[in-house]
Amino acid sequence: MMQHLNAGRLVTMAAAGLALMGGVALADPDPTAELVIEGELHLTTRAPSNPAITPNLPTLYSGWLFRDPTTREMQMDDFENPGLLAVEAGAAAWATPEGTGGQSCADCHGDPESMEGLRAVLPRVNEHGQLWSMENYINNCRTERMGAEALGWNSREMREMTALISFQSRGMPVNVAIDGPAAPFWEQGREMYYTRFGQLEMSCATCHEESAGQYIRSDHLSQGQINGFPTYRLKDQAIVGIHGRFVGCIRDTRAETFRAGSDEFRALELYVASRGNGLSVEGVSVRH
């Protein structure tokens, strides 16, 4: 029985709901909400779960569905979406020459539209067998081809550039490869996902698989998908990147967290991205 629940009744209903459904109790997100950008672009926020990747999730849901109606609305309007400001800043940086070569991204890559499709397939294994996230590709270009300094993984400039590049894949289905050379990294990520960390001994699955749809304090737990990243978090009033979020999550378990850009987080990123295969890349989403 899925009435439209309000937060006040959610706490008492969630326990009963979870027991009844015997799995992920998806309370509160409006089951009819559709993510349509500017009245034109329909994004897929619900997708079938692949039993080989997410056997414990009956359906995949984008984090968008778990947010308040006003937050959801902000993402549907490209003017009101503050993440688009970061995309613009990234576009300005794209066209700015940097480094000893005196070249900009545009000099080799043309328009940012040439990056279409990239967000949807990253992270992936490069020709040297390394698992690379978007940030690795960006810094590799900068240091090896532009003669410029690498950007800090979580720096504002890096987040603006990943926002620009991710935006080019908006609407495309997430489709990261988990077989072949990616398989060992994916296994590593999967193991991390189910490992309990910290004083609080919580794993990613504790919140995002077992408790998706429930509340932890005042946070409405989503499935922890990253199809919307980099995201504009209202809490931070800034773009938040994938590894930045991982750092926050593990720190919240009161653990010594892995570094942004570390091998561990890149493997985890691959695994978590694959859990969203089929959902639309949301470009820059808006979250609480």
Add this chain to the structure above:
Amino acid sequence: MTDVRPRIRLPRSASAGDSITVKTLISHDMESGQRRNSNGDIIPRQIVNRFTCEYAGVLVIDMELHGAISANPYIEFEAVVPASGDFVFTWYDDNGEVYTATESFTVS
């Protein structure tokens, strides 16, 4: 401090005398003056403290903004457009800088 960039959105068309919705957004950190840096020192306040809009030389709105307003302030309001003209938007920063944007608007 992030680069300060204004954005404006106006409806595509309107008739003379209509009331139109004007949307504005400006990228600005709106540092409240309440936060501390990693050394424990207060990060000084630096916000947009005033926003005005004029249309065809007539003042439409004059807003005072204070420290509780979030970063990247989004301001939306209604303006009556008696005839074609220019919208001039002005944001005033605590540090004395002034940011402006202009958009012409044609009534049918």
